[in-house]
Amino acid sequence: MENPVNSEPRTLLISGLLEGKELAKQLLDPSNPIENQELLLERILAIFNQGLSMASFNLKSPRSSVAAAAAAASPRSERCIQDLDHHHLHDISNRRKILPRWTKRIRVGSGSGTALEGLLDDGYGWRKYGQKDILGSRFPRGYYRCTYQGTQGCLARKQVQRSDDDPTTFQVTYHGHHTCIQPSHHRSQPPSLPPPASPEAKIEQHQQPEKHDHPPPEYPESASAQLRVKTEDLDTNVNHHQMLPTTSSFSSVLMESENMETENYNTMADSFFPAFYSPECNYFLAYSRHIDGNIATGISESDLNESISALTSVANSPIGGFDFSLDQLGIDPSYPFDVAVFSDDPINMDFRNLEMV
DNA sequence: AATATTTGACCTCT
């Protein structure tokens, strides 16, 4: 029963467009530095994209889009029919391989028994759709999908696995970025606060040496006050934590390197520029992080091009410039674009602070 | 009544 908030897409769409309007006004402000103008443009574009995707998603009949077909509404018998479609089959089999995937280790400070898992709220609305005993693990693995899969076609998923050796820690593996607008995230409104708990939770960040990829750091580290991420160790000048509510942290989060099935994602570009792609939906939103006006520290454009084109197979790099178009990218505009635009995830909070203050 | 969770069956991948 999470997110009882009204998630009516129309409302969200309108408020998003209002934000776009506001940004457009700022764009006209001649005192704005040129870098900011680029950012504003990019963001406005993203808002348009999101709006388009929302509108098209809600207009279409559920069966008419892959995203919706992937939604849970489809009975098993219909699935079999759909599976006759080889393309569709191919899409589905590819999806798991290509979707970005990253893992976090979350330690809950205190608590007992089943209540612990409730402390794992990361600010998003999740709906449990399965649980499985895992070979060699004492605790079952929980499977969650985005609450708004049905209404907004968001394909984000996560798995929660309680650690064997330390039952107070959970390994949370995310699959895919949210393409939805989450009401609880909107306008930086953190979800309801959890009951206060041990405030001394220590947050660490580390990487597994054998896997050199970074977790996409744009994931909203609990827009809620429940998780606080220590980002000082991140090698960027991004100050996520400044944007995060820090009132009561009682969970620790260890950002782990990703356990990707595709090495394609395994690039610096992905960590610095968590391009919100979702190849199974064939969409790509040009989106990058501009911190201190330097968007590509340590990353060559060719690196970006390589990784991104490999990822999407439809896109050229959006990083070097923002002059992409749906046609250029071969994107079906009817698919949901990724978003983060309306959510208050850290990266966008950065944007807000950078551009609107 | 609407929405979320549980859980056994089914599907996919290795």
Place this chain on the structure above:
DNA sequence: AGAGGTCAAATATT
């Protein structure tokens, strides 16, 4: 064939 992942009917919760 077996393990992991997902579906969906039954059940629980709000």
